[in-house]
Amino acid sequence: MSKLLDHDKPIYMQIREKIEDQIVNDQLKEGEQAPSTNQLVTFYKINHATVSKGVNQLVEEGILFKKRGIGMFVAEGAKKKLIQKRKDAFVDDYIVGLVHEAEKLGISEREIVEFIQKIKGSEQA
Numbered sequence: 001m002s003k004l005l006d007h008d009k010p011i012y013m014q015i016r017e018k019i020e021d022q023i024v025n026d027q028l029k030e031g032e033q034a035p036s037t038n039q040l041v042t043f044y045k046i047n048h049a050t051v052s053k054g055v056n057q058l059v060e061e062g063i064l065f066k067k068r069g070i071g072m073f074v075a076e077g078a079k080k081k082l083i084q085k086r087k088d089a090f091v092d093d094y095i096v097g098l099v100h101e102a103e104k105l106g107i108s109e110r111e112i113v114e115f116i117q118k119i120k121g122s123e124q125a
Contacts, residue, residue, distance in 0.1 A: 011046055016054035023063065023074055024082050034064055034072040 005014050019035070022028040035043075040051045055072065058064040063078045102112055 005044065005046075011044075012050050012054035012057075014054075015040060015044070015046075015051055016057055019055070019058060020063070020082050023079050024086070026079075028074050030074050030076050030078055032074050033070075034074055036071050 005011055019028070022034075023030075028034055034055075037048060037051050037055055040046075040055075041048050044051070055064065059066060059072070061081070062075050063081060064072045065075050066072055098112070102108075
């Protein structure tokens with residue numbers, strides 16, 4: 001886990017996203033114990049309430065679950081839920097605007113695909 005936190009985004013959201021990233025990247029697998037609130041407080045040197053807010057959101061969404069007296073664990077299906085949520089956000093944040101702008105400029109779907117392939121090809125070189 002990177003210790004660097006971005007000052008432009010609420011800290012509880014960053015904590016939440018770091019845990020989500022660990023799940024999506026298979027650093028935390030379903031059924032495994034997630035870092036405790038106390039571990040996160042110590043690691044990031046931040047307020048307990050801030051960490052709890054981010055972790056509790058993940059519990060409310062069914063990404064993490066609590067075992068009383070033991071800790072937090074990654075729920076079954078958490079990775080799949082997170083990937084779908086991020087795909088939906090990707091469409092909303094990037095694709096919708098791209099399609100609207102392409103329509104304004106008269107860019108065809110084929111041309112968009114070619115642009116993407118060109119960019120992906122140049123990144124692999």
